[in-house]
Amino acid sequence: MKNFAIINLVLFLIVSLSSCEKILGGKKDEQENITTLRFIAVDITSGVSTNDTFEFSDPDGPGGNNPTHFDTIHLEKGRKYVVGLQIFDESKTPIEDMTPEIIEEGDEHQFFYLSNITGFTVTSTDKDAKGNPIGLNTEWNTPNSGINGTLQVILKHQPRSKTTAPGNINAGETDVDVTFPVIIE
Amino acid sequence: MVLDQHNREPLKKGNIRYKNQVYMTQNQGQTYLPLICQGDTLQISHLGCESKTEVVFELHDTLFFFLEHHALELRAAEIVFMKRNWVQRSEFMPGKDPENLGKNFAQMLQENAGASTLKTGANIEKPVLLGLTGNRVIFVQNGIRMETQSWGNEHAWETDPLNQQSMEILLGSKALWYGTDGVGGMIQATVTQPKENSKEWWFVQGQSQGRGGNLGVYLPFSTRSGQFSIQGNFKKLGDFSTPSYVLRNTGVQENGGSFSYLKEFSGKNSVFVNFQIFSTQTGILSWSHIGNLSDLRRMIDSNSIPQDEIFSYSIDRPRQTALHQWLFGQWKNPRFQLTISRQYNYRSEYDKHNSFGVLRENPQNEFGLAVNSIAFDRLKKWHHWTMRWDGRNIHQDYGGKYFVPKYTGNILGMSGERVFLGTLWRKSLVVRSEYHDYRSIVTNSGDQENRQAFGWGFGLNFKNETWRKTDLIVSLGRNWRFPGMNELFSNGLHHGTASIELGNVNLKPEVAYFAEGLLKREVGKVSFRSFSHVKTAFHFINLEPTGTYSLSVRGAFPVFHFNSSNVVSWVQEFSMLRSDFLVSNFDVLLKTSITRIRKWDERSNLFGVPPLNVQCHFSYQKEWKSWKLKPYLTTQYTSFPFWAPRELEIGRIAEGYALVDLGTTFFWKEWSGSFQINNALNQNYFNYLDRLRYFALSPGRNFSVNVKRTIQ
Incomplete structure (x- = not known):
């Protein structure tokens, strides 16, 4: 009987002590997630630099809480805008600017812009190392009449399938897919 | 005898x-x-x-x-039969049945026991009993509950079948012995114990699907200090294929090992110690991590399955890895049995793309689950009762999204069984009560809350064996199931399903009442079995679409939520075995099963219930010199899911299909093995229970051969 008691005591100790160990390996939360898009649009038609900022922000990612910012893009008719897009991870403290990561992996990423507004065009002005568009920097031309519609912004990750301009929107995985309401007046 | x-x-x-x-x-x-x-x-x-x-x-x-x-006959055996007072579907021995070597649990259950499987990947399968799966099917290993079913459908089972001496599917009241929540039934696995007469064996298995196979070895040692054994298994498979195209990134790699020690003392005392480690890396079909709803719809609508994928052994993103460890000790004597164990389970999920730079290799989701268990079984009767007391201490952690929240839980249970002998009916009563205490549950808002509940269940069995060549079991009972933590608190994006799953903090415990009956009769060389099961469940928890979408930076995703309703379910199975048909040793088995689960509040059927299945199995046994052969041929028809709510289906619509399997098992001296061809006609088909692969067909023909040598 002494043997049983010793064996069970040993097993009990193993079980008890092992319950103190860490359950996860410590890699949790070591992620970078795109949570925020911020457009900074500069009207260059009149030669007067007027900045407008439009933002979509969902700091806790898909699921969870609703987006904290979801702006409508207000533009003026018959204008040309130079637009810069910044990408952030707001789930981190401090907030992390992920735009440089996109630029660094530019040959695997491309932004696509789709709009249902006739006469509204978006043209990429930046290039990756292979000379293909990335789409962080763009030029927007608005139509001459006021109109409402949408602008869909899609970021595709295309590690092996990125093609020359204008690119293939059907290839790769979607990292960003946000449809902004647009009012041109 | x-x-x-x-x-x-x-x-x-x-x-x-x-x-x-x-x-x-x-x-x-x-x-x-x-x-x-x-x-x-x-x-x-x-x-x-x-x-x-x-x-x-x-x-x-x-x-x-x-x-x-060696359970050679079990493949052709009954769809259900009786063991003691329980309704038991089947029993088989994973390490010994030649046709089972190299298969995962769910494949064995499906092919041997008539159970269905819910498939969330080429190598991720879960058994479906009585139309139910997940944490409604209890998995018990050596009397200890295994816990990872709380991780949802994307998680396969956590143990290597080659460690098991036997597995049983038990329905109804037997499952109550280990938990009140076995609404669908239980699967009971018994770990192989090294004995003085244990024999060394090794096996090798290969198959055409995945162009890989298994290697396994079992080494027992007998010393003065007791019996030891070491077991190891390695499995590697590449991409599976449909008859038309390669299912890219559906390979799997598994490594398993175990150590066992048995010491028998005088007075029938014994101590058994077992340690298992089992790790898997499973590829997820590359087209299934498609980003968002738009991508999913685009893939389904375009009907453009990439036909030019090339077979590969590499397991790329998306994939999941899992690690399971189990330490177990049991002291047994004629009066009682004391068992303690610790389970540690870890799973990580890797999306196709998410992070950038050096962090991109980190997993997008992590789950950790540690469970300490203790159980005391009083084997000697106390006032005619056999008793069991058990306790589980659970620690759950997560990283990433909130599929399962972080929490600590303690579950205490007590079971009792009493047998009433009678001249006509043998009656038995099983009762169980449980207390659940969950603490420090981290909710989505970051707050912490506690939950406690008390529940009970019972099973009453009547068995009659006195009628000539006719046996009858009737069981009545009650189940109680506390909602899973994911059902209460889940709130995240499932990339595979491109959907958001929302928990429901208002869910109440499920309560189910069931009645089942098994009638068995033999007339000459024909035996008939009929099994009926009826259940009504209150607050039955089900994952349903809300009809709304959730906006995120990755697009809009459909939202599913856990909802509860009152349901009634009905299962009918029938089998007929004709021995020595036309010639001696030629047997024909016909079996069929049908299940329906209906929400009686809303007058609608439940999604994901197995359709009608009809099987015809022909087998022949032949002994010749030292050879023992058993060739077989099975035809199986699965109907289209005529009771399924078709409006909830997206993607490919399941149709009825017929499959043909054939093969043979053999024994020759110390050698045994099998040769099998599944889906022999290379039929294009889509299994209704193949979830998440909305647009891909099920795998095609598979040649499999295994050889095992038992060293005397």
């Missing part, structure tokens, strides 16, 4: 050789020998069993001989 060593079932057509004469056993395992004397030698053999030579030491009217049955 010749009986199966494991389940004491009679073995018919066994041979007893005595003084150069061979006597064959009848249906009840019995045969009649002429006058034998003390000291005479008998040689007992049975197809699928290891032969045995016995010396008659004492003379009795009836002599019992036990053979270790």
